[in-house]
Amino acid sequence: MKQRLSDWQERDLRHVWHPCSQMKDYEQFPPIVIVRGEGVWLYDEHGNRYLDAVSSWWVNLFGHANSRISQALSEQAFQLEHTIFANFTHEPAIRVAEKLVALTPEGLNKVFFADNGSSSIEVALKMSFQFHMQSGKTTKKRFLALTDAYHGETLGALSVGGVDLYNDVYQPLLLDTVRAQGPDCFRCPFNDRPASCQAQCIRFVEAELISHHEEITAVIIEPLIQAAAGMKMYPSIYLERLRALCTKYDVHLIADEIAVGFGRTGTMFACEQANISPDFMCLSKGLTGGYLPLSVVLTTNAIYDAFYDDYNKMKAFLHSHSYTGNTLACRVALEVLTIFEEENYIEIVQRKGEYMRKLAIEAFSGLPYVGEYRQVGLVGAIELVRDCDTKEPLPSEDRIGYQIYKMALAKGLLIRPLGNILYFMPPYIITDEEMRFMVETTKETMAQFFAGWEG
Numbered sequence: 001m002k003q004r005l006s007d008w009q010e011r012d013l014r015h016v017w018h019p020c021s022q023m024k025d026y027e028q029f030p031p032i033v034i035v036r037g038e039g040v041w042l043y044d045e046h047g048n049r050y051l052d053a054v055s056s057w058w059v060n061l062f063g064h065a066n067s068r069i070s071q072a073l074s075e076q077a078f079q080l081e082h083t084i085f086a087n088f089t090h091e092p093a094i095r096v097a098e099k100l101v102a103l104t105p106e107g108l109n110k111v112f113f114a115d116n117g118s119s120s121i122e123v124a125l126k127m128s129f130q131f132h133m134q135s136g137k138t139t140k141k142r143f144l145a146l147t148d149a150y151h152g153e154t155l156g157a158l159s160v161g162g163v164d165l166y167n168d169v170y171q172p173l174l175l176d177t178v179r180a181q182g183p184d185c186f187r188c189p190f191n192d193r194p195a196s197c198q199a200q201c202i203r204f205v206e207a208e209l210i211s212h213h214e215e216i217t218a219v220i221i222e223p224l225i226q227a228a229a230g231m232k233m234y235p236s237i238y239l240e241r242l243r244a245l246c247t248k249y250d251v252h253l254i255a256d257e258i259a260v261g262f263g264r265t266g267t268m269f270a271c272e273q274a275n276i277s278p279d280f281m282c283l284s285k286g287l288t289g290g291y292l293p294l295s296v297v298l299t300t301n302a303i304y305d306a307f308y309d310d311y312n313k314m315k316a317f318l319h320s321h322s323y324t325g326n327t328l329a330c331r332v333a334l335e336v337l338t339i340f341e342e343e344n345y346i347e348i349v350q351r352k353g354e355y356m357r358k359l360a361i362e363a364f365s366g367l368p369y370v371g372e373y374r375q376v377g378l379v380g381a382i383e384l385v386r387d388c389d390t391k392e393p394l395p396s397e398d399r400i401g402y403q404i405y406k407m408a409l410a411k412g413l414l415i416r417p418l419g420n421i422l423y424f425m426p427p428y429i430i431t432d433e434e435m436r437f438m439v440e441t442t443k444e445t446m447a448q449f450f451a452g453w454e455g
Contacts, residue, residue, distance in 0.1 A: 004074045008033040029406060037064025040430050042414065050414045053426050053438050057225075057416075060257050060290030062339060065428040067431050069289050069335050076331035085113065085325035092330035099337045100298060103268055105277035108298035112317075117258040117284035118152025120295035121220070122282040123319055127299060128218040128252045131306045134315055137250075140217040143175065144208055144251070146182030149258050150228030151220060153373060160220050163228055178212050182226060183234035184382060186372050187391055198449075199238040201219040202245070209249045218252035218279070223270035224376055227259045230421040231381030233374050239274035252279040252303075258295070262286035263428065264342070266377030279303065289336040294329035349428055352435070353378045355392040356424065359439045367443070369450055371396070380424040382442070386455065392418045398455065408445045415442060422446075 005013070009030045017023065018031065028305040041049045042056075042061060052060065060246030062069065074305040076092070083090060098113040110126075114120045125143060132140040145151070152158070158167055159175035162182075167174065174444035181204040185192075190200045209216065226232040245252040255278035260270045264286065267273055271281070280303075309315045323329075339345065357375050364373045364382055371385035384400060386392045394400050403416055408415050415422050415438075424438060 003028075003030060005030055006033060008045060018156065021329075032409070039063040040427050040434055045277075048412065050409060050412055050442075051426075051434060051438055053413060053415045053424050054424050055427050056290055057285075057286045058264075058425050059288075060427045061262060061286045061336065061345075062289050062425055063427050064129040064290070066289065068339060069332055072335040073291060073328060073332050076328055080327050082323065082327050088322065089325070090327050090330070092327055092334050094324045096296075096330050096333045096337065099334070100283070100296060102296055103337070104281055105269065105271050107277045107300050108281055109301050110299050110304045112264065112297045112299070112319075113330075114284075114295045114297065115321055115323055115326070115329075116295055117256075117292045117332050118153075118157045119283040119321070120152040120258065120297050121151045121157040121160070121254075121256060122154055123297045124220075124282055124299075125160070125218070126319060127297070127303065127317060128254065128280065130317065131252075131303050134306050139215050142212065142215050142217065143408055144178040144180060144205070144212070144216050144219045146180055146205075146221060146226070147222070148182055148184075148226055148229035148232065149222060150226070151187065151222075152258075155262040165258050166228075178208050178216060180230070182209045182229075183197060183238055184232060184375070185234050186232070194233075196233050197235045199241050202238055205242060206245055209245055209251065213249035214250055216249075216251050220253050220256060222256050224259055225260050225270070225379060226264050226420060230383065231374070231379065231419050231423050233379075235377050235382070236274035237243065239271065243274070243276040243278070246279075253379045254278060254280040254282065258284045263337075263346055263423070264351055264377050264379055266346070266350050268346060271315060287336065288329055288332045291332045292326070292329040294333055303441055312346070331404065333404055345428055349378050352428070352430065354430060356380055356426075356435055356439070359436060360424075363439050363443045367446070369446070378424075378426065380430065382422045384420040384422065384446075395455070396420070398453075400449070400453070403447055404405075404449050407449060408441060409412055411441050413441045413445070 007442050012031050013026060035045050036043045040050050040051050043049050096226050100111055112123055114123050143160050145161045149162040151161050155173055158170055161167055183201050185194050208233055243253055255271050258267055261283050281298045288294050305314050307317050360373050360380050364370045369384050371383045371388050371391050374381050384394055386394050401420045405417050406414060
């Protein structure tokens with residue numbers, strides 16, 4: 001029996017095509033119409049509320065309808081909403097660039113504005129390629145990326161991604177990328193443990209660099225967490241060794257910190273934990289605290305200088321979009337960065353991350369079908385498996401993560417899964433009580449599902 005739809009749901013399904021969705025699913029499970037947000041909570045048209053444990057696709061840092069950010073956005077809207085960014089500029093963009101240069105690893109001194117994460121990846125790929133072309137290294141036309149990587153869904157970003165779900169259908173259109181096996185600490189081929197790991201798996205990258213470094217322009221990586229791959233987490237020594245390899249073989253390192261930047265891993269940026277500076281750093285998501293689309297690419301003076309010349313030399317970086325450096329988005333980003341400065345949120349994230357770890361380990365350790373609970377900073381993931389000893393995966397066709405997600409929504413919790421991995425990435429303003437609700441409701445929902453599963 002089909003659920004009776006509200007007027008808004010009927011109108012949505014008549015015209016709206018939703019992302020990352022099989023729209024046929026919506027016939028049985030229609031979209032939830034959200035009318036307002038407050039703190040970690042989303043409220044639907046019927047007054048039901050949902051704890052946003054995934055920060056609305058990882059973007060929300062300081063809660064929905066945050067008073068400081070909303071006020072800054074409102075004031076800016078009445079002053080200047082947008083201006084062309086070629087030959088013009090404005091204070092919010094300048095101040096955001098200054099703050100980002102001060103906050104990011106040493107040597108990242110130039111800031112290029114884009115409008116979303118995938119676009120920032122495209123910018124970094126193009127900059128790296130053009131840098132090498134203009135430096136006389138004309139054989140460098142390929143990129144090296146890891147298995148299970150995710151860097152966005154535009155064609156260049158898909159080309160360096162490695163998640164078949166997103167890539168397979170578009171394979172004929174994609175760039176010829178060199179692929180190296182990435183780290184998988186849960187199913188480590190060397191039987192290492194993260195605490196004592198020396199990143200033996202970096203040998204897979206090194207082998208490809210030895211064979212192909214003369215044709216590789218850059219290696220791209222998600223530092224510390226391969227997010228869409230199922231929150232695969234690995235130790236910082238892997239980044240240290242990768243940075244050394246990129247330097248040795250004259251290959252750029254692109255750090256995709258779109259998901260993990262701005263405190264998610266317990267430091268402002270994940271690269272800090274390895275004490276490395278990439279050649280490019282891509283940032284988005286949390287940059288505007290979940291308010292507006294904005295991304296940036298930070299790079300070095302040396303890379304910038306390869307594009308700096310007389311106009312008739314045709315070395316300029318010709319990449320733009322109409323909303324480059326959007327004033328409203330930059331003003332919001334400025335407020336987000338100011339909140340970090342004034343309210344000491346890195347220490348808050350570290351403290352709340354430890355509390356979440358304590359709750360989760362108590363809740364999930366030893367449960368049937370829980371292969372592992374893993375966590376970095378304020379990102380936690382539960383890997384569900386058929387057999388905890390062999391780590392045999394659950395059958396993907398049963399869509400178990402999706403079933404648990406739907407059941408959790410009925411209990412007021414939003415934990416959108418990644419396959420059969422459930423994860424927590426809550427806003428930083430979550431309270432201890434709300435965190436307990438998040439963890440306990442997840443445990444209760446898992447137990448309810450598996451009690452009736454005939455696997």
